[in-house]
Amino acid sequence: MLRKVDKHSGVPAYLQIVNMIKSEILLGNLQKGSQLPSIRDLQVIFDVNINTVIKALEKLKNEGYIESEQGIGYFIKKDIDVEEGIIKIIRECVTKLKNSRIDYYTSMLIFEEVWKNE
The missing domain is CATH 1.10.10.10 (Winged helix-like DNA-binding domain superfamily/Winged helix DNA-binding domain)
Known part of the structure; x- marks a missing residue:
C-alpha cells in the first residue's frame, strides 16, 4: 500500500x-x-x-x-520474482530475531553489515 x-x-x-x-x-x-x-x-x-x-x-x-x-x-516494466524458499528463510530468520528480542532497526544494521561483507 x-x-x-x-x-x-x-x-x-x-x-x-x-x-x-x-x-x-x-x-x-x-x-x-x-x-x-x-x-x-x-x-x-x-x-x-x-x-x-x-x-x-x-x-x-x-x-x-x-x-x-x-x-x-x-x-x-518488470515483476520482482522471489523464490518461495527465500521467503521461507527470511520468515524463519525474522522469527528468530524477534524471539531474541532484536528490534527491526538492529536487524537491518546486522543485515547490512553481513551483506557488505559477503
Whole structure:
C-alpha cells in the first residue's frame, strides 16, 4: 500500500518511495504493465515535493522497474520474482530475531553489515 513517507525516519523520502513501489511490485499489487498513479497523485499520496516523486521515478526507471510513455505516464516494466524458499528463510530468520528480542532497526544494521561483507 502506498502511503505518506516518514519524514523523521532518517531515510531520504525518494528512497522510501522507491522502496514502497518495489514492495508493491514484490507483493504483486503492481504487476507488469500496470500504470502508476500520475505524478501529481503520487505527490499527494506520499505528501512530498513533486521533485522528490520525479527523483524516485527516475531511479526506478534507471533500475529497470518502470518505464514512461511521454504524455501518458509511468508503467511497471518488470515483476520482482522471489523464490518461495527465500521467503521461507527470511520468515524463519525474522522469527528468530524477534524471539531474541532484536528490534527491526538492529536487524537491518546486522543485515547490512553481513551483506557488505559477503
